[in-house]
Amino acid sequence: DVKVTQSSRYLVKRTGEKVFLECVQDMDHENMFWYRQDPGLGLRLIYFSYDVKMKEKGDIPEGYSVSREKKERFSLILESASTNQTSMYLCASSLERVAPLHFGNGTRLTVT
Amino acid sequence: QKEVEQNSGPLSVPEGAIASLNCTYSDRVSQSFFWYRQYSGKSPELIMSIYSNGDKEDGRFTAQLNKASQYVSLLIRDSQPSDSATYLCAVNSGTGGFKTIFGAGTRLFVKA
Numbered sequence: 249d250v251k252v253t254q255s256s257r258y259l260v261k262r263t264g265e266k267v268f269l270e271c272v273q274d275m276d277h278e279n280m281f282w283y284r285q286d287p288g289l290g291l292r293l294i295y296f297s298y299d300v301k302m303k304e305k306g307d308i309p310e311g312y313s314v315s316r317e318k319k320e321r322f323s324l325i326l327e328s329a330s331t332n333q334t335s336m337y338l339c340a341s342s343l344e345r346v347a348p349l350h351f352g353n354g355t356r357l358t359v360t
Numbered sequence: 361q362k363e364v365e366q367n368s369g370p371l372s373v374p375e376g377a378i379a380s381l382n383c384t385y386s387d388r389v390s391q392s393f394f395w396y397r398q399y400s401g402k403s404p405e406l407i408m409s410i411y412s413n414g415d416k417e418d419g420r421f422t423a424q425l426n427k428a429s430q431y432v433s434l435l436i437r438d439s440q441p442s443d444s445a446t447y448l449c450a451v452n453s454g455t456g457g458f459k460t461i462f463g464a465g466t467r468l469f470v471k472a
Binding site: 283288289290292293345347348349353 | 403
């Protein structure tokens with residue numbers, strides 16, 4: 249079974265801090281994704297990656313960057329955290345581009 | 361117009377009844393369609409995927425796809441209280457880099 253592991257379940261950071269959210273998958277999936285989920289807005293795609301060192305902007309990339317140095321690891325970076333980035337962050341992976349997503353348990357980030 | 365639209369609900373059905381969840385999407389070249397279930401505080405889990413017009417059944421769940429009408433639905437037969445959750449419709453578009461776009465979700469309550 250696919251396992252997608254996010255490094256932290258809960259995080260509390262201060263405004264202006266640089267924040268790293270880590271995600272690791274163990275099924276050799278090519279594709280990895282970062283979403284954020286907010287009440288009433290659903291899941292919104294931040295960034296995704298089809299291969300090592302490749303990245304594509306999703307629908308809301310502003311204020312975020314990503315890194316994929318190894319196939320199994322996809323990191324989301326908040327360059328300077330702001331209160332409007334308080335959210336649930338979900339990492340996912342998929343075997344193929346049109347295949348279903350497998351989600352991690354999520355990281356609930358609070359920026360104060 | 362939102363790319364993937366769902367009625368936010370809540371949808372309330374008695375135990376044993378059929379729950380019907382609906383979703384419309386805007387991108388005509390969409391290729392893959394998914395239904396995810398999300399319990400409160402948990403990450404989404406895949407319950408159905410459908411790729412061609414018609415019905416697909418899996419246990420108590422039936423997904424229906426009509427590409428001409430850009431409509432996908434999920435029927436849950438013999439609804440159980442454990443089915444109470446938010447159901448997310450997701451569409452993988454062939455444009456924009458094969459992104460998976462989610463609807464905001466429909467909350468379902470099954471009353472015992």
